[in-house]
Amino acid sequence: xxxxxxxxxxxxxxxxxxxxxxxxxxxxxxxxxxxxxxxxxxxxxxxxxxxxxxxxxxxxxxxxxxxxxxxxxxxxxxxxxxxxxxxxxxxxxxxxxxxxxxxxxxxxxxxxxxx
Amino acid sequence: xxxxxxxxxxxxxxxxxxxxxxxxxxxxxxxxxxxxxxxxxxxxxxxxxxxxxxxxxxxxxxxxxxxxxxxxxxxxxxxxxxxxxxxxxxxxxxxxxxxxxxxxxxx
Numbered sequence: 001x002x003x004x005x006x007x008x009x010x011x012x013x014x015x016x017x018x019x020x021x022x023x024x025x026x027x028x029x030x031x032x033x034x035x036x037x038x039x040x041x042x043x044x045x046x047x048x049x050x051x052x053x054x055x056x057x058x059x060x061x062x063x064x065x066x067x068x069x070x071x072x073x074x075x076x077x078x079x080x081x082x083x084x085x086x087x088x089x090x091x092x093x094x095x096x097x098x099x100x101x102x103x104x105x106x107x108x109x110x111x112x113x114x115x
Numbered sequence: 116x117x118x119x120x121x122x123x124x125x126x127x128x129x130x131x132x133x134x135x136x137x138x139x140x141x142x143x144x145x146x147x148x149x150x151x152x153x154x155x156x157x158x159x160x161x162x163x164x165x166x167x168x169x170x171x172x173x174x175x176x177x178x179x180x181x182x183x184x185x186x187x188x189x190x191x192x193x194x195x196x197x198x199x200x201x202x203x204x205x206x207x208x209x210x211x212x213x214x215x216x217x218x219x220x221x222x
Contacts, residue, residue, distance in 0.1 A: 033211075043151070043159065043202050045211040059210050093158060100206035101149035101164035108158065 002094045007109030010084055014113070018079040020094030020106060028072035031097040034079050036090035037108065046092070047079065062088075084113045117142045117205050121214035128193050129222045136188040136217045138203035143183050147207040150179055150188045153216075154199045162201075163188065195221055 006018040018034070034046040047068040048057040056068055065084075070077040077094060091108040098104075118141040128134045138148070146166040153159040161170040163179035166186055176191040190197055198221055203214040 037153075037159075042200070042216045043153070043204075043213040045204075045213065048209075048211070057209050099164070100147055101161055101170075102151070102159075102204070103161045103164070103170065105158035105160070 002096065002104060002106030004092060004094050004106045004109040007092065007111045009112045009114065011115050012085060012113055014084050015080070015082045016084065016111060018081065018092055018094075018109060018111075020077045020079075022075045022077070022094075022096075025096075025104075027075040032070060032077045033095040033097055033102060034068065034077075035093045035095050035102065035105075036088075036111075037093065038090045044090070048097070049077065081111070084111075086113050089113045116210060117144060117208050117212050119203055119205055119212050119214035121201075121203060121217045123217060124215070125218045125220065127220045127222050130193060130195065132193055134190045134193050134197070134219055136190075136201055136219070138181075138186040138188070138214050140184045140186075140205055142208070144205045144207040146182050147205055148179075148181070148186050149204045149206065151202045151204065152197075152199045153202065159202070190219070193219070193221065197221075 001023045004020045031050045033048050036044050049068045067080040089112050093108040094106040095102045096104040120139045122137045148166045150163040151159040167179045180187050200216045200218050202216050
């Protein structure tokens with residue numbers, strides 16, 4: 001199971017930290033991703049972190065503003081989001097990766113950026 | 116960036132018929148392609164990976180094909196439970212990219 005938390009309403013320029021807790025599998029064995037979803041754009045990949053936090057990648061739209069991290073001892077992955085913009089409004093899903101494909105998704109947490 | 120283009124945008128089929136969804140990649144992605152089903156209020160679900168391998172629990176009436184730049188998702192004997200948006204996703208290059216989705220409706 002993957003359970004996201006930390007979403008909410010924030011003003012433009014504000015910050016939020018999303019958390020995702022994992023259970024039911026050996027978390028430390030898997031790379032993790034964040035993917036966001038809007039009705040207008042569909043699914044958009046946001047960030048990747050490998051199992052040991054050695055390799056990290058971001059979408060161009062969030063690079064420099066978002067930071068992904070994980071704590072394998074706590075079976076958790078995080079997304080620190082700074083300088084939020086209206087276009088960051090979306091449901092954010094925590095996603096497990098298996099050999100490239102996204103094989104298990106959390107239900108998501110809603111982030112709304114509005115003044 | 117690999118641009119993924121899905122067609123059609125909306126597909127309407129009668130129960131029991133076959134739905135064929137297409138996905139085109141702007142660059143060669145070999146077989147590094149997955150398909151997902153997304154129903155309202157639910158998390159997306161992996162259907163197909165490596166272009167043609169069904170994920171665990173996916174019925175045999177759903178299958179994928181193609182390679183390089185042209186891919187298809189076929190759903191035979193379409194049922195009401197198949198109403199959803201379907202996305203393709205490439206995992207050859209960074210950034211990972213999705214198609215814009217195909218909405219499958221039942222007539």
